[in-house]
Amino acid sequence: MSFLNLMKVAIRAIAANKFRSFLSMLGIIIGVAAVIIMMAIGQGSKESVRQNIQQMGTNVLTIRPGADRRGGVRRDPSEMQTLKPIDYETILKEKKFVTYVSPEVTASGQAIYGANNTTTSLYGEGIDYFDIKQWPVIKGEEFTEEDIRKSAKVCVVGKTIIDELFPDGAEPVGKMIRFKSIPFRIVGVLKPKGYNSWGMDQDNVIIAPYTTVMKRLLAQTYYSNIVCSAITEEMSNDAIDELTQILRTTHKLKDDQEDDFTIRSQQEMMETMTSTMDTITIILVVAAAFSLLVAGIGIMNIMLVSVTERTKEIGLRMSVGARGIDISNQFLIESIMISITGGIIGVIVGWTGTYVCELFALPTSIPLWSIIVSFAVCTVIGVGFGYFPAQKAANMDPIEAIRYE
Secondary structure, three states: OOHHHHHHHHHHHHHHOHHHHHHHHHHHHHHHHHHHHHHHHHHHHHHHHHHHHHHHOOOEEEEEEOOOEEOOEEOOHHHOOOOOHHHHHHHHHHOOOEEEEEEEEEEEEEEEEOOEEEEEEEEEEOOOHHHHOOOOEEEEOOOOHHHHHHOOOEEEEOHHHHHHHOOOOOOOOOOEEEEOOEEEEEEEEEOOOOEOOOOOEOOOEEEEEHHHHHHHHHOOOOOOEEEEEEOOHHHHHHHHHHHHHHHHHHOOOOOOOOOOEEEEEHHHHHHHHHHHHHHHHHHHHHHHHHHHHHHHHHHHHHHHHHHHHOHHHHHHHHHOOOOHHHHHHHHHHHHHHHHHHHHHHHHHHHHHHHHHHHHOOOOOOOOHHHHHHHHHHHHHHHHHHHHHHHHHHHOOOHHHHHHOO
C-alpha cells in the first residue's frame, strides 16, 4: 500500500473518532504549550536581567570593604572601614585600565518638601558617578567638583522623588527639600530608569556630593563603596587586577594576608544571574516535559484500544493482501499524525500564552529552537508510543482477526 493511501486511511480513522482523537492530542497540546511558555519566560527573564545590567554599565566595577577576622570571628563587611580617601586618591593617580572613579556612601530616610514626604535612599557620589552608570541629567545640571570640595548641600533626584514631593507638577529645580533635617537644593533631575528585574524602583533616589553626605549626615571618614568603570568590558579583569594591587599596597597587606576588600564586576553579576535563570528554566521545562511523557502514554493507550476495535478490519486487510508492514505503518502514521497535530495546536496555544504572560508584566521571548525541539519531541513521541500498538496490529493472525467479535 502506498504512503499516500496509508495517509488517507489514517486521516479517515482519526476523523471517525474526532473526540477521542482530540483527547489523545490534549496531553500533547498542554505539554508543548507548557514547554514553550516556560522557555519563553526563562529566556525573557534572562534578556530582561541582561538589559538591566547593561543599563548600569557592563564595565562597572564595585569595590566593597571585605569581611576579615578578628579573634577568629568574621566581621560583617558593613561594619568595616577599610575604604578610605587615600584609596580613592591613589586609584585616581595610578589607574591605567580604569576611566571613571567615584566614592560612594549611602543613607536611608525621609525626604520632605512642604506637607509631602517619601522614604528614599540618599547616595553620596563623585561627579564621575553619572558617567559610570550612564545616567544623564535631563533637567537642570549635575553638581560640580566645586560642590564636592565645599560639601555643598545640593542634589539631583529621580523621577519618583519628583512625583512624590511635587504631585502638583511644580518645577523642582531650585527647590529646597529636607533629608533628615538637612536642607538640599535640587539642581537636576535624572533620566527615568523605571523598575529593574528585582522589582526595585531605580528612580526613588537622591544623589548628592559624597563629602556632603559624609560630613553633614553620617559623620564618617570612610566610604561604603568605591565605584569604577573599566576602559572596556573586555578589560574588566585587567582593571580588577590593577585595583587589587593598588588597594593591597595602600592597605599595607603582606603577601600572606587576605584582601580586606572585594571587587565585583557587572560581567560577573550577569554570568551569575544568567546561570541562575538557566537552572530555573531547566527545572520548569523538565516539569512541563513530564506532561509530554504522560501524553505519549495516553496516545499508546488510545492506539491499543483502536487496534482492538479494528481487529476484524485488520484481518480483512491482511486477507486481501496487506502485509504486516502495511498494517504497522498505518497505525504508526495515525499515532504520528495525532502527535504532530497536537504539537501544532500546542505551539499556537503556547504562543498565545506568552502574550497573556506579557499582560501580567512577565518578560517573554520565544526562542525558535524551542519550537523546533517541540516538533521533534512530538514526532519521537508519535513513533515511540505508537510502535507497540502498530507491532501488535502487524503481528495478528488474519484468520483469528476475522473471527474476532
